[in-house]
Amino acid sequence: MLNGTKELAHIVYNDSSVKLLSDTRFTKNNRICFATHWHDRLELISVREGSFKLTLKSEEYIIQKGDLAVIMPREPHSGVPGKDGVLYDVIMFEPSSFFNATNASSKYLEPLDRSTAAFKTVVTDTETVKLADTLISELKKPESPETTLKSIGMVYELLGMLFSRCTRPYTPENNIDERFANVLEYVNDHFAENITTAQISAEFGYDEAYFCRRFLKATGLTAMRYIMILRLEAAKELLKDPSRIRTVGEVATACGFSDVSYFTKCFRKHFGITPSEIMHTGKHK
Numbered sequence: 012m013l014n015g016t017k018e019l020a021h022i023v024y025n026d027s028s029v030k031l032l033s034d035t036r037f038t039k040n041n042r043i044c045f046a047t048h049w050h051d052r053l054e055l056i057s058v059r060e061g062s063f064k065l066t067l068k069s070e071e072y073i074i075q076k077g078d079l080a081v082i083m084p085r086e087p088h089s090g091v092p093g094k095d096g097v098l099y100d101v102i103m104f105e106p107s108s109f110f111n112a113t114n115a116s117s118k119y120l121e122p123l124d125r126s127t128a129a130f131k132t133v134v135t136d137t138e139t140v141k142l143a144d145t146l147i148s149e150l151k152k153p154e155s156p157e158t159t160l161k162s163i164g165m166v167y168e169l170l171g172m173l174f175s176r177c178t179r180p181y182t183p184e185n186n187i188d189e190r191f192a193n194v195l196e197y198v199n200d201h202f203a204e205n206i207t208t209a210q211i212s213a214e215f216g217y218d219e220a221y222f223c224r225r226f227l228k229a230t231g232l233t234a235m236r237y238i239m240i241l242r243l244e245a246a247k248e249l250l251k252d253p254s255r256i257r258t259v260g261e262v263a264t265a266c267g268f269s270d271v272s273y274f275t276k277c278f279r280k281h282f283g284i285t286p287s288e289i290m291h292t293g294k295h296k
């Protein structure tokens with residue numbers, strides 16, 4: 012049984028191509044593991060204890076101890092801890108960093124970089140999961156020529172195993188193309204402003220109804236719900252940071268809320284705690 016509060020993930024190994032976040036723990040009291048987001052890296056999540064629900068666009072998956080979750084570049088995803096909490100490690104790969112001079116590897120890795128190839132979301136193949144966990148253990152060791160070169164070799168081996176055993180059909184209509192990636196980038200930059208679906212769709216030349224359908228299909232959320240989550244997450248970070256601490260009203264305004272009572276209501280519903288409680292404790296329990 013997992014207990015206690017969330018333990019902040021710490022980066023054990025981080026260079027231009029591989030990033031490891033180790034010992035990330037959430038209890039059942041945490042409302043979310045991570046809010047909806049996306050990135051350009053291939054992400055692998057290895058569950059060590061408990062479970063969590065992964066939402067990938069509009070699909071939901073239960074990731075349990077012994078499973079390996081695989082999230083492709085530019086796939087919007089979010090996570091919620093299971094009833095007994097969860098403890099996991101995360102590896103992120105930047106596929107383009109593993110192209111070699113002879114292009115032998117880029118032939119297979121470039122489709123990952125371009126999001127034109129995909130792996131299964133839940134990997135249960137024993138050998139693949141074991142290799143991922145071995146790589147995680149290697150990345151946790153102090154950096155040395157041996158561990159670094161050994162880890163690079165394991166990355167290639169793991170990617171090869173994923174390609175041979177764990178591919179799934181490629182569905183381009185579900186991916187975030189460059190144009191829509193620009194939409195998400197715009198929303199991420201302007202969420203605190205009074206933006207609407209009409210304004211965003213006009214900005215990028217979409218019919219508003221089509222834009223709303225496209226956004227929902229790509230992220231699993233309506234555009235306004237996505238914006239709400241961004242605002243709430245930004246507010247939480249402001250409230251937790253003593254160097255930037257303000258009144259609840261100032262935080263609400265800075266994050267796009269015009270009414271403090273409405274902000275507090277939305278905040279409590281999303282996180283299970285009030286803004287004032289986070290401000291006073293400095294952390295989200």
